[in-house]
Amino acid sequence: MTDYVRQLPPHQFGQRRRLSDLVHIDLLLLVLVSVIACYGLVILTSAVEQDMTTVRAQVIRLIVAFGVMIVMAQIPPRLYLRLASSLYLVGVILLLLVFLFGAESKGATRWLRVGPVGFQPSELMKLALPMALAWYLHDRRLPPRPRHVGVAALIIAVPVLLIYPQPDLGTAILVAASGVLVLFVAGISWRYIFSLLGLLIVSAPGLWLLITDYQRGRILTLFDPERDPLGSGWNIIQSMTAIGSGGLLGKGLFDGTQSQLDFLPESRTDFIIAVLAEEMGLVGVVVLLILYMCLIGRGVMIAIAAQDTFGRLLAASITFTFFVYVFVNIGMVSALLPVVGVPLPLVSYGGTSMLTLCAGFGILMSIHSHRRITL
């Protein structure tokens, strides 16, 4: 196949016209995202004690997010490639602005406000960072050389170090993960991976001194929730109680006593999986996990099928970052990990992360449906 042919739309060299040539979407991905979102709406309805105003607000956010997803899917990957570096730079500048003049909300400075419009630059960075890395690596020889790894590390470090002190450990972890994942799938040598892990273990005592008392408390709480049962331990005790009391089949939808009687804090946002676990039991949780894994499986297929380095790296990063969301959230609610503010993707109440996630899925669709040749 010549380069010329690669430039042609498929139907011009004899391939059958497909839906994805007209509207660039990936049907399977769309269905999976929709199913999870609907499942999430049911859980949310219970978590907000069937307050339909809240549910309606979430439905509207979903519709907007789906719209964004479709729009993102229409943009050809080439454009993303071209925009990647500028988006990253804009992101970094905005993060700097937040760092300097950000609006405070609930003790954290994450927002930039322009008139009535609020905006979290850290959310933009969740997509801009992997894009920038994929752009940086796309025309270099892979696996990346040490020099390139060093630059890439810098590209990751700048936004992460700007987000971490907001303070927003959750987003910092997700942004860092999206970057590290690009390097991982780019074939970075195992030496780097193991030395990074080794470094983390060796520096753990030092990190312990660096983090704030508040974060130390959360880590200590993980090992012994009873050390502060009414304070930081309260959330984790109540969420484990909700999950454990759900049993195999759950107490029935809308019948979870922990969630309906307000024992479970943050039940509509970060701790929503505990509502599911209490009311629909292990079965309900496993169904959600399977749905998530199908979604990730589809993302993996898209990444593997991608035809250029940029598309591959970006698709793989978006897919596995999504998994990091899932793992960190469920891990913290079930007391495997310390509590960091990471929502359950597509299920937790809230618009910002929903928008970012759907934009990511839009990019996945774009990568997949703009392929020149389908084999």
Place this chain on the structure above:
Amino acid sequence: MSEPVVLKDHHDESRVFVDRVVIAFGISLLLTTLLGGRMLYLQVIQHDRYATMSESNRIQVQSIPPVRGLIVDRHGELLADNRPSFSLTLVTEQIDSVEDILDRIEERIGLTEEQRSRFEHRRKRKQRPYESVPLLHRLSQEEIARISVDQYAMPGVHIEASLVRHYPLSDLVTHAVGSVRRINEEDALTVDKVSYSGTDHIGKTGVERFYESRLLGRVGYQRVETDARGRIMQVLSRTDPIPGENLTLTLDAGLQKVASDALGDQRGAIVAMDTRTGGILALLSKPAYDPNPFVTGIDHASYALLRDSVDVPLFNRAIQGQYEPGSTLKPFIGLAGLTTGVTTADYVIDDPGWFQLPDNQRLYRDWNWTREDEGGHGEVDMNRAIYRSCNVYFYNLAAQLGIDRIHSHLDRFGFGRNLAHDLPEAGNGLLPSREWKHSARNLPWYPGDSVNIGIGQGDVLVTPLQLVTAIAGLANRGRLVTPHLLKDADVPAPPNVDIPDHAWNVISEAMQDVIHRGNRGLGENGTAWAYIGLDIPYRAAGKSGTAQVVGIAQGEEYDDAELDERLRKHAWFVAYAPADEPEIAVAVLVENGGGGSSVAAPVARKVLDYQMVGNSAVATRSERSVRFVLQAGDPS
């Protein structure tokens, strides 16, 4: 610069990429399995544990406090009841800034530093989130109004109603009934947590304390489903509390009032007793205090004022005050002399105004002895020795009896012991003996010690309650009764004292002469006749006494007038009536009152009048007593 041309090996890159994606997907699957395993562990293996935790979260057993039993007097007059009281409580979880809210409350109804610090203290002790913490108790109507007006703007501020103990007669019956207090941390260690789970108060003194278990009632329970804020969603089951028992006392509020009015502003104590049963009709200690502020917690300043007052209002003189009995002891010494045969009614001594033990220079003077060595009573027999209260006669008699016989005789009347059934706080007084003096002072008993005891001085100490009990026993010809406050109390009587009729007749006659002799035109009056005997319409028997002041006001600074006043002798008067069929006995003590007959006897007369004549004859008649007259029918 010759950057080497990078030739991308697409095939190799793609292979590495796919490898890595597969590895990442594999790790994802592994971690997802870990999550699933964690859920399996929590939801299946640990299910029972968390199911129990969830239930105990949801279901709370709440205690329902029983209503404390009422206390009424013998005529049904309320002495202690329960009234709604309003408390200001805060649910701190519903408040952004507690400091700010406290400031705003202070603006409206005022808050002292003490109240704030108490609140902070209670706040630290709270058990679960959304539990309300009391800030102020006993809100006035005005305070409730001032808070209610702005309550909408102060979320987390609540006004809660509860029943608390109330004493309608305020300070009139404090020392008889006692009072409840808020359970403090010290109490909390000793009381049964279950019985008191819904109750904040416990009987601290008097009847309230002694009959605590009966007044308390049984706590009830309800199993309720609550949310995390403690709001009750539904009641699952309920066991009603059993209210505390209502107690009827032997006390007569009307008589108590009469006694209180009769004593007026003087410090002292009055105990009146039904001689037939031992039921206490009046038990008064002055000054008294209003127990109501103590119920919900008196502030430090007011408490310090009561505690540090020279007049010690918190001290229950009627049962804990220990005084020399003075001459009121003479009838008992006389009985001892006659019963033991040491003396006879006809035995006459010559009283020169003083007494001297053989081989001893010390003079024991009579009360009417003067410097010119005149005075004395001349020829004195038992009868005259009592109605004129002749000291020398009893010095002599006591010296002849000796301490052993005096001790064993007085002991039978309850001196030196607390005979009371339901007054555990009552003092024992002090009845000296050889053994006591040996162990307490490490000294032998001297004959002179006995001489002093003959006129109720020296080491002997009694409480007003003890004295009235002994007088009642004397009035009953030796049949002692057990003092008690609860009307239906099933109280065993102490063993009787054997008193030969002739002995009793002599003493009783002499005690009647103390009051009535002046009316017989025999030329000489009893000590109390001029003060109470002139117009008395019934036969009573009595004896006056004065007690030296011991141990009060030593080393404290008073101006001279005050010093004199506080060093004056205490005035005693004991009496019973009617003389032939006794119904009531009374002991009156007026601290620093001076003469027993002139000061204490008129008070005792008013108490006796209430019982013997009815309230219509009582000059200081109250509305309440009028009501009783109407109820009971005028005895005319």
